[in-house]
Amino acid sequence: GDSVTQMEGPVTLSEEAFLTINCTYTATGYPSLFWYVQYPGEGLQLLLKATKADDKGSNKGFEATYRKETTSFHLEKGSVQVSDSAVYFCALSDLAGTASKLTFGTGTRLQVTL
Amino acid sequence: GAVVSQHPSRVICKSGTSVKIECRSLDFQATTMFWYRQFPKQSLMLMATSNEGSKATYEQGVEKDKFLINHASLTLSTLTVTSAHPEDSSFYICSAGRTYEQYFGPGTRLTVT
Numbered sequence: 648g649d650s651v652t653q654m655e656g657p658v659t660l661s662e663e664a665f666l667t668i669n670c671t672y673t674a675t676g677y678p679s680l681f682w683y684v685q686y687p688g689e690g691l692q693l694l695l696k697a698t699k700a701d702d703k704g705s706n707k708g709f710e711a712t713y714r715k716e717t718t719s720f721h722l723e724k725g726s727v728q729v730s731d732s733a734v735y736f737c738a739l740s741d742l743a744g745t746a747s748k749l750t751f752g753t754g755t756r757l758q759v760t761l
Numbered sequence: 762g763a764v765v766s767q768h769p770s771r772v773i774c775k776s777g778t779s780v781k782i783e784c785r786s787l788d789f790q791a792t793t794m795f796w797y798r799q800f801p802k803q804s805l806m807l808m809a810t811s812n813e814g815s816k817a818t819y820e821q822g823v824e825k826d827k828f829l830i831n832h833a834s835l836t837l838s839t840l841t842v843t844s845a846h847p848e849d850s851s852f853y854i855c856s857a858g859r860t861y862e863q864y865f866g867p868g869t870r871l872t873v874t
Binding site: 690692693748749752753 | 795802804810854862863864865867
């Protein structure tokens with residue numbers, strides 16, 4: 648079945664540091680890939696997405712590129728802020744064009760300090 | 762656009778009682794809604810998928826008679842936790858599907874005492 652593997656957290660960084668959160672996936676076919684962010688006490692918000700190989704999703708300074716050859720979708724940001732402290736979830740959907748079941752990774756907690 | 766609300770945001774109930782959680786898509790119609798459960802410091806576990814006007818599809822291991830899901834309209838789905846017990850205490854999150862994306866509600870924190 649489909650699965651998503653994320654790097655273990657928590658990740659602690661100083662403000663303005665470079666961020667990478669690794670995500671790899673296993674899926675049949677050609678899934679759509681997502682990063683969701685969950686701020687403390689809140690629900691999930693879509694951060695960015697990519698629907699086909701080599702697509703780059705980007706939002707709020709975060710980027711991730713859909714790499715089919717390495718089955719990866721690593722999240723990066725060049726300079727993190729304290730306000731980026733949250734839990735980040737990588738996810739895939741195995742049916743493009745429909746709102747189908749999402750498979751989530753276990754989440755990576757990011758803590759940014761001054 | 763694509764706002765999903767949940768009500769209530771927090772609920773405390775006594776063991777043995779039932780609790781209903783509502784999930785609404787406020788500005789779009791959602792033929793499919795999803796219910797997730799999130800344990801502390803863990804990922805989301807899909808409980809069931811509900812389609813408007815039909816029975817929900819439950820994931821393996823989820824008790825259908827305990828977690829009743831109704832999707833009565835294109836903008837409303839409800840999850841009822843029947844005869845709740847302390848082990849049902851969790852964070853319940855719904856999402857509504859539109860095209861190939863899901864839009865998540867803010868979640869409901871259920872505490873069973």
